[in-house]
Amino acid sequence: MDMLTSKIFLRKTKRGKVLKVVREHYLRDDLWCGSDLCKKCNQENSEVLDDAPLSSSTLCACPHYVVVDTNVVLHQIDVLESPAWKNVIVLQTVLEETRKRSTNNFKKLKEIMATRKDNFYVFVNEHHKDTYVERNPGESANDRNDRAIRKACSWYQTHLEESQQGRDKKKKIQIILLTQDFKNREQALKEGIPAYKVDEYVKSLKDFPDLQEKLAASHSEDNAENREPLFPEHWAPTRIMTGIKSGKLLQGIFHCSRENFLEGSVSVEGQDKSILLQGHASLNRAVDGDIVAVELLPEDKWTSPSGIVLEDQEDQDPGDQIEKEEALLSNSAKGKDRQPTGKVVGIIRRKWRQYCGILLPSVLAEGTRHLFVPAERKIPKIRIETRQAATLSSQKIIVAIDSWPRTSRYPLGHFVRALGNIGDKDTENEVLLLEHDVPHHSFPETVLACLPSMPWTISQEEVKRREDLRNLDICSVDPPGCTDIDDALHFRELSPNLYEIGVHIADVSHFVRPDTALDKEAANRGTTVYLVDRRIDMVPELLSSNLCSLRPDQERLAFSVIWEVTPNAEIKKTRFTKSVIRSRRAFTYAEAQCSIDDPLQQNELAKSLRGLNKLAKIMKKNRMDKGALQLSSPEIRFEVSTETNDPIDVISKPMLDTNSMVEEFMLLANISVAEHIFKHFPECAVLRRHPVPPESNFEPFLKAGKTQGFTLDVSSNKALAASLDAAVKPDNVYMNTMLRILATRCMMQAVYFSSGTVAPVDFYHYGLAAPIILISHLPFAGLYADLLVHRLLAVAIGADVTYADLLDRKCVQQLCNNLNYRHKMSQYAQRSSVALHTHLFFRHRVQDEDAYVLSVRQNALQVLIPKYGLEGSIYLKEKDEDSKPAFIYNPDVPSQTCGNITIRTFDRIVVQVSLDSKYVQHQKIAVHLVQPQIAGLSVEAIKTVNDSEPIPKKLKAGK
Amino acid sequence: MSGTELLSDQGLRIDGRKPNELRRIRCSLGIFAQADGSAYLEQGNTKVLAAVYGPHEIRGSKSKALHDKAFVNCQYSTATFSMGERKRRPRGDRKSTEMSTHLEETFAAAIRTELYPRSQIDIFVEVLQADGGNYTTCVNAAMMALVDAGVPLKDTVVSCTASLVKDTPLVDVNHVEQSGGSPELVVSILPHSGEIVYMSLTQRFHIDHLSKVLDTAIKGCKDIGVILKEIMKGHLTKLDTSLQAS
Numbered sequence A: 001m002d003m004l005t006s007k008i009f010l011r012k013t014k015r016g017k018v019l020k021v022v023r024e025h026y027l028r029d030d031l032w033c034g035s036d037l038c039k040k041c042n043q044e045n046s047e048v049l050d051d052a053p054l055s056s057s058t059l060c061a062c063p064h065y066v067v068v069d070t071n072v073v074l075h076q077i078d079v080l081e082s083p084a085w086k087n088v089i090v091l092q093t094v095l096e097e098t099r100k101r102s103t104n105n106f107k108k109l110k111e112i113m114a115t116r117k118d119n120f121y122v123f124v125n126e127h128h129k130d131t132y133v134e135r136n137p138g139e140s141a142n143d144r145n146d147r148a149i150r151k152a153c154s155w156y157q158t159h160l161e162e163s164q165q166g167r168d169k170k171k172k173i174q175i176i177l178l179t180q181d182f183k184n185r186e187q188a189l190k191e192g193i194p195a196y197k198v199d200e201y202v203k204s205l206k207d208f209p210d211l212q213e214k215l216a217a218s219h220s221e222d223n224a225e226n227r228e229p230l231f232p233e234h235w236a237p238t239r240i241m242t243g244i245k246s247g248k249l250l251q252g253i254f255h256c257s258r259e260n261f262l263e264g265s266v267s268v269e270g271q272d273k274s275i276l277l278q279g280h281a282s283l284n285r286a287v288d289g290d291i292v293a294v295e296l297l298p299e300d301k302w303t304s305p306s307g308i309v310l311e312d313q314e315d316q317d318p319g320d321q322i323e324k325e326e327a328l329l330s331n332s333a334k335g336k337d338r339q340p341t342g343k344v345v346g347i348i349r350r351k352w353r354q355y356c357g358i359l360l361p362s363v364l365a366e367g368t369r370h371l372f373v374p375a376e377r378k379i380p381k382i383r384i385e386t387r388q389a390a391t392l393s394s395q396k397i398i399v400a401i402d403s404w405p406r407t408s409r410y411p412l413g414h415f416v417r418a419l420g421n422i423g424d425k426d427t428e429n430e431v432l433l434l435e436h437d438v439p440h441h442s443f444p445e446t447v448l449a450c451l452p453s454m455p456w457t458i459s460q461e462e463v464k465r466r467e468d469l470r471n472l473d474i475c476s477v478d479p480p481g482c483t484d485i486d487d488a489l490h491f492r493e494l495s496p497n498l499y500e501i502g503v504h505i506a507d508v509s510h511f512v513r514p515d516t517a518l519d520k521e522a523a524n525r526g527t528t529v530y531l532v533d534r535r536i537d538m539v540p541e542l543l544s545s546n547l548c549s550l551r552p553d554q555e556r557l558a559f560s561v562i563w564e565v566t567p568n569a570e571i572k573k574t575r576f577t578k579s580v581i582r583s584r585r586a587f588t589y590a591e592a593q594c595s596i597d598d599p600l601q602q603n604e605l606a607k608s609l610r611g612l613n614k615l616a617k618i619m620k621k622n623r624m625d626k627g628a629l630q631l632s633s634p635e636i637r638f639e640v641s642t643e644t645n646d647p648i649d650v651i652s653k654p655m656l657d658t659n660s661m662v663e664e665f666m667l668l669a670n671i672s673v674a675e676h677i678f679k680h681f682p683e684c685a686v687l688r689r690h691p692v693p694p695e696s697n698f699e700p701f702l703k704a705g706k707t708q709g710f711t712l713d714v715s716s717n718k719a720l721a722a723s724l725d726a727a728v729k730p731d732n733v734y735m736n737t738m739l740r741i742l743a744t745r746c747m748m749q750a751v752y753f754s755s756g757t758v759a760p761v762d763f764y765h766y767g768l769a770a771p772i773i774l775i776s777h778l779p780f781a782g783l784y785a786d787l788l789v790h791r792l793l794a795v796a797i798g799a800d801v802t803y804a805d806l807l808d809r810k811c812v813q814q815l816c817n818n819l820n821y822r823h824k825m826s827q828y829a830q831r832s833s834v835a836l837h838t839h840l841f842f843r844h845r846v847q848d849e850d851a852y853v854l855s856v857r858q859n860a861l862q863v864l865i866p867k868y869g870l871e872g873s874i875y876l877k878e879k880d881e882d883s884k885p886a887f888i889y890n891p892d893v894p895s896q897t898c899g900n901i902t903i904r905t906f907d908r909i910v911v912q913v914s915l916d917s918k919y920v921q922h923q924k925i926a927v928h929l930v931q932p933q934i935a936g937l938s939v940e941a942i943k944t945v946n947d948s949e950p951i952p953k954k955l956k957a958g959k
Numbered sequence B: 001m002s003g004t005e006l007l008s009d010q011g012l013r014i015d016g017r018k019p020n021e022l023r024r025i026r027c028s029l030g031i032f033a034q035a036d037g038s039a040y041l042e043q044g045n046t047k048v049l050a051a052v053y054g055p056h057e058i059r060g061s062k063s064k065a066l067h068d069k070a071f072v073n074c075q076y077s078t079a080t081f082s083m084g085e086r087k088r089r090p091r092g093d094r095k096s097t098e099m100s101t102h103l104e105e106t107f108a109a110a111i112r113t114e115l116y117p118r119s120q121i122d123i124f125v126e127v128l129q130a131d132g133g134n135y136t137t138c139v140n141a142a143m144m145a146l147v148d149a150g151v152p153l154k155d156t157v158v159s160c161t162a163s164l165v166k167d168t169p170l171v172d173v174n175h176v177e178q179s180g181g182s183p184e185l186v187v188s189i190l191p192h193s194g195e196i197v198y199m200s201l202t203q204r205f206h207i208d209h210l211s212k213v214l215d216t217a218i219k220g221c222k223d224i225g226v227i228l229k230e231i232m233k234g235h236l237t238k239l240d241t242s243l244q245a246s
């Protein structure tokens, strides 16, 4: 290190003052070039750049190393993933710029560099004494960086020249700059650096002809400038920043409406009400998730959500024009429901990712421009260019967005890869795992190496370290077919007035040691994901289904929480211990219920279950008295054919006493552990809280209650629970359940957090009415969070030692953020999996079912079919379609009236469910009205169920 | 946008140093004619001025006088222009008072105070520019000023910071690294005996890491000690020649 320079720059503080920041910047002479042929650098054997590089480029036949500029990384990251790239120099300038401009691409680039570290070399040009360049007065940061990149190129050229004097001129290595920037390329050529456009170079790679498909669409050649713009211009970033500072603009996250693609909202931090956006021009090319800048309209222009259910249904590419949208958005109820309305004036940060979906069949099959329909409804269609449309049209594919110019109706993107045939269950499963970012690759060798070798037995020393509970009559109660038995229970009478109960949890932390490959993998996965027909494990199967499954008659390591309680469920003593247990039996909920109910059964286990059940009921009642909510979401289970693995029947999950019995004890264990850990580690206990929802969340719920004549009180969880209990209608038993379903949707998502980061008053769990709750919920294991809890608890009871990250508040919070994300995604994946199986189920069926109206919209009814836990829309009028009967919409109730029939929220109706096969590729469940009969709208009831598939004899239960 | 990386995959810190490299040190002695000893010290962009007065008679209240040794009075202050954002009060705030106390304890241990009973030694340090390691730079500057003043020392005192990023200890952390949120360890040692005279930690971190971070800080102290000793020698030679010349 022999030189020093200062970087001086100006930075604005939060308070708006301008600061002069002086940072030291050291320049070094010990940074090497990474080339195998170099005789000057003092580098060890880590040379990445070949002595005699080969390339299949027809554009540049001489041996060369490639330098990519920032724009290539920002816009063509998918191309860089290809094995076609060898001998690539990534400059620090490019890395830094990428990091500043796109977290996603930065992460991807780092992944690419990590997996292909023999082909990508990072040259730290910003700290090299010969390649550092200072920003000239008046020079933009961008121009300075381009200059730094060119400087590094020419340095390499001269640096390598000295080591290859005497080489044949044709064999000398060239440094090639790939850039998308016209000016940079011109300048480079002027300075004698061979420079090419990246697409030109990629197209010239004759060994990788398909690679050009992955090139991001460039619209510049499309002479877009000559066409009429469809959208307003986005403001320049500086203008946006000034606007936000002055309060003229608001910054927030854009959410596209699930029901109406021409509507969306922007949630602004710290504001209760989100801002409504309506119409193409107001949405102005925002894509769901983007961070946008919005300008509020004057208050007299505010409107309310249209209440229209609208899908972008063009089944053909309409070209670059925008349909008339007045009709689609018209008659937004003016008046009291008006809310702040605005328009997007600029995009602060795009949150584009890769999307799964299908190609829309093109009129011109041989054309190269195609429309892609994402699986996620909230994402617009994407225009891509591909010559493989014929093969791709029957497949699910992945596409990335590149840009969305003003002149284009749809964003422009490029094809990334194909997943498999449409309708194929494996493909569809892959789609839903990818869409929800569920890591599901098989466990790598490094992870499997952390597992104990089989056959596995518990060593004598291990038994000595633990409490031996093998003599206790422990049993487990789980859903049928459960192979990962996480928890087990026991009960015994110590004296007539004192019982002992125990919850025993599989001791995963014994097998997953901190900081191992297994631990890191589990931390990243965060949770086990339960899909209808498969389970994506957080830890390898050997653990989840065997060593950490508390199987009957097998000795297992456990973590036990043991209480002494009175017959009134008053807790006298709580203790925690690591233990060895042997479960006597694995009950299903139904089997356990039988044992409890059958007076003939007088064995120990039956007696224990009865004791547990009695205590659980008392405990539950106590909790309810304190205001715990009994919420509802319909849960169903598929019966799956053993032969085809396709669903053949749907059963709603019965709620037995034993279900809530197990829940109650898990909750008790949870609270006890949470209190204990919090006492020992007030700063880094991993907890879960359920924030109190803001009052505005309850609006749709309150409105729905009003239509049925109930005034619901949401002032506290206790009041809510009471008014839910009171809202009963004898003639509509399901109404109460519906109300509970709606209430559930008003709740906030429970979140994991590290206790040091939140004030203790906010620990309260709203839904469960518990003062403090651990991060894990039910089931107790199968979440990485549980592992952390086990470790903390083990330390708290002196059974284990701490390690650094466990006690680092920040580390723990970071982990929690990942867990929150994974947890949310796993729930979405679960829902999608149910939807997928519903599709498969209706592939050969049409059925009439009872349904309830969830909400009444201006042009549709949203209905819930409890039997399938399925929601659908019945369109009352469609655009350009006057054939349907005239409904009169009353937004105040809300209700829809046609003749003498009026439909309101929560009304029971009969619907016909079938699979809409209008679009073979994009199948969806269709719901039609059967009853009440309305001429022109309702369909004929069917007497028989057409079931083209024979029902197989053997049934397998899906979890 | 992701946060800045304090340690790159290529093993360099944000300013281009390796984890074990100190910032550049520059020092000049005897810059104030009025003081008995003075020093100006730069460690990177942290710049400190130190002045020493004494030993002299106790000023002000005589009750401060110690019958068997000299009383060491330190005053730590920060120039209003030292930070990016202007500071309101140069001294007297809680932070400065605390720093002054630490300096007094440190130098009471290093100075041969028993040679000057019932007298007082004043050490004034002022941070002109703050860019991380402000306290350590003050200790080092004060020590240089004491040498310049010819106050007899048991041992020199040197001070250095260390931190931890991605399990790698960093020596002599600058402001950016300091505000990155990692814990910062400050250590002052007497290099000959190896005795630690001051140690503080900005936040808790796991005991597993303590020894390597501490080792790094001590190594940093010793490296700084070597550099400062060179500077002292240079200064003395210069004095020598100028004396001979006159």
Ligand SMILES: [Zn+2]
Pocket: A032, A033, A034, A035, A038, A039, A040, A041, A159
């Ligand atoms: Zn070299």
